[in-house]
Amino acid sequence: MKKIVVFLGAPGAGKGTAAAAVAAKTGAIHVSTGAMLRDALARGTPAGLEAKSYMESGALVPDETLCKMISELLAGTADGATVFLDGFPRNVAQAEALYALAPAADAQIASALMLDVSKEALLERLGGRRTCPKCGAGYHVKSLPPKKEGICDACGTALVTRADDRPETIAHRLEVYESATAPVVGFYEKAGKLRRIDASGSAAEVAALVEAAL
Numbered sequence: 021m022k023k024i025v026v027f028l029g030a031p032g033a034g035k036g037t038a039a040a041a042v043a044a045k046t047g048a049i050h051v052s053t054g055a056m057l058r059d060a061l062a063r064g065t066p067a068g069l070e071a072k073s074y075m076e077s078g079a080l081v082p083d084e085t086l087c088k089m090i091s092e093l094l095a096g097t098a099d100g101a102t103v104f105l106d107g108f109p110r111n112v113a114q115a116e117a118l119y120a121l122a123p124a125a126d127a128q129i130a131s132a133l134m135l136d137v138s139k140e141a142l143l144e145r146l147g148g149r150r151t152c153p154k155c156g157a158g159y160h161v162k163s164l165p166p167k168k169e170g171i172c173d174a175c176g177t178a179l180v181t182r183a184d185d186r187p188e189t190i191a192h193r194l195e196v197y198e199s200a201t202a203p204v205v206g207f208y209e210k211a212g213k214l215r216r217i218d219a220s221g222s223a224a225e226v227a228a229l230v231e232a233a234l
């Protein structure tokens with residue numbers, strides 16, 4: 021039997037960071053939706069080819085194709101493995117689909133971890149991100165500032181705020197999260213699988229809480 025642990029939380033809650041850190045420590049497999057998609061495309065799996073046809077026509081990859089991709093991934097995972105899903109499910113329909121596909125892949129949903137952060141903290145985290153347009157290095161005005169304000173440590177280029185990290189985009193991302201993904205929390209709560217994690221601390225503190233909740 022394979023175990024699935026779902027990571028939930030708003031953009032900026034630190035799902036990816038926590039999942040990656042705990043996976044590296046425990047040997048779990050960290051799967052972000054973006055990486056899974058890129059991998060399926062690169063390997064040309066049936067679901068990858070299906071996704072490619074949607075993406076080439078400029079359409080979003082439908083839930084059904086993402087579910088096939090997760091089935092492929094679980095089928096290729098060793099028995100007894102733990103899989104951290106980061107970025108899926110994003111809505112209740114996907115959460116239901118995940119329950120439906122798991123048994124065929126000899127997998128079960130062990131728990132859903134909700135990384136709780138206040139809205140004020142999310143806005144501060146997301147709004148403080150700065151990126152180097154030349155080398156891609158990431159900074160944060162408070163938690164990871166460059167040595168010289170506004171300048172990349174690695175290459176000396178002036179840092180920029182990516183479109184994704186501008187206030188109006190952040191507000192929109194949080195709205196999308198509230199309307200589509202927040203109901204997924206209620207879904208897992210009803211299923212008795214939800215564990216709430218206080219994700220207001222440092223990355224190391226959050227990772228320790230996540231590990232303890234597994």
Ligand SMILES: [Zn+2]
Nearest residue numbers: 152155172175
């Ligand atoms: Zn740079």
